[in-house]
Amino acid sequence: MTTTSAENTRPTPVTVLGLGPMGRAIASAFLDARHPVTVWNRTPGRAGDLPGRGAAEAGSVHDAVLAGQVIIVCLLDYDAVRATLEHAPADWANRRLINLTSGEPAQARRMSQSAAARGIDYLDGAILTPTPAMGTPAAAVLLSGARDVYESVQGTMAAVGAAPLYLGDDPGRASAYEIALLDVFATSVSGIVHAFALASAEGIEPERFAAFATGIGGLLPELITRFAQQLQSGRFPGDRSTIASAASGIAHVISTAAGHGIDVGVLAAAKSITDQAIADGCGPDGLARLATVLHKTGRV
Structure with missing residues (x-):
């Protein structure tokens, strides 16, 4: 995209496709940063206060895309993105498509290939913060894809909050981070609610249990960092805890x-992994070793 220096000083016109809570938060952040904003949603009536604040509501995907230079799509899934873009104009000259829809790394890579076949400059991304953080320094957005495309939208995307973090030219990399982080969240929530159920069954009041459970949560940041260091080095000392002791503890909980x-x-499922590790002779090793066992057994 070639522009004069005068054009570079103008706020970039932005289009947001999809007005769920996150789509509305993204559009709001661009309005706050004084970008011309056009919005579209498949179901009318989802724009909230955006039109009153200056956003233009497009009657079609075609018109919405034509109105913007940076097109941001934030929909339910990649199938919805694909179906929506079928109604977009064929000519994407001087436009960039940024897909902030949650999905899988393989889907992001296929979407990038499909976009390239249509001559669309494409980035895939992930949002790691809740809607209230959008437009603030606390916002965390990951982007991946062609570096020149990222560089062309970097200034515009700063409107969502902190500068988006570029993860490289693999379009699936941002999604890979998001999926792995969702893994942490989903399995953590599962463990938390299971622990509350077990404590309740033993007659422990939730608030009294929570006082101790938050202490367990406080151990996790250091543990995560230590695991990363051990996985990087390939050394798994069992000086703090071992897989064998963990297996015994899980058996008691079960x-x-x-x-x-x-x-x-x-x-x-967790017990089966520790059992496999012990069968492989890894019982004396530290718990980070279990990540390599998961790879070996094909359980990821």
Whole structure:
């Protein structure tokens, strides 16, 4: 995209396709940064206060795309993105498409290939913060894809908050980070609610249990950092805890939970991994070793 220096000083016209809570937050952030904003949503009536603040509502995807130079799509899934873009104009000259829809790394790579076949400059991305953070320094957005495309939108995308972090030319990399982080969140929430159920079954009041459970949570930042260092070095000392001791502890939890009729499926899966590690001779190793066992057994 070639522009004069005068044009470079003008706010870039932005189009936002998809007006769920995150789409509205993104559009709001661009309005706050004084960008011309056009919005579109498949179901009318989702724009909220955006039109009153200056956003233009497009009647079609075609018109919405023509109105912007940076086109941001934030929909339910990649199927919805694909179906929406079928109605976009064929000519994407001087436009960039940034897909902030959650999905899988393989889907991001296929979408990038499809965009390239249509002559669309494309970046895939992930949003790691909730809607209230958009437009603030606390916002965290990851982008991946062609570097020249990233550089052309870097200034514009600063409107969402902190400068988006560029992760390289693999269009699936941002999604890969998001999926792995969702893994942390989903399995953590599963463990937390299971622990509350088990504590309740043993007559422990939720608030009293929470006082101790938050202490466990406080151990995780250091543990995560230590695991990363051990996985990087390939050394897994069992000087703090071992896989064998963890397996014993999980067995006690499973037995107690099952005695109360509480589902133990997640715990049984965790136990099967520790059992495999012990069978492989890794019982004396530290817990970070389990990540390599997961790869070996094809459970990821």
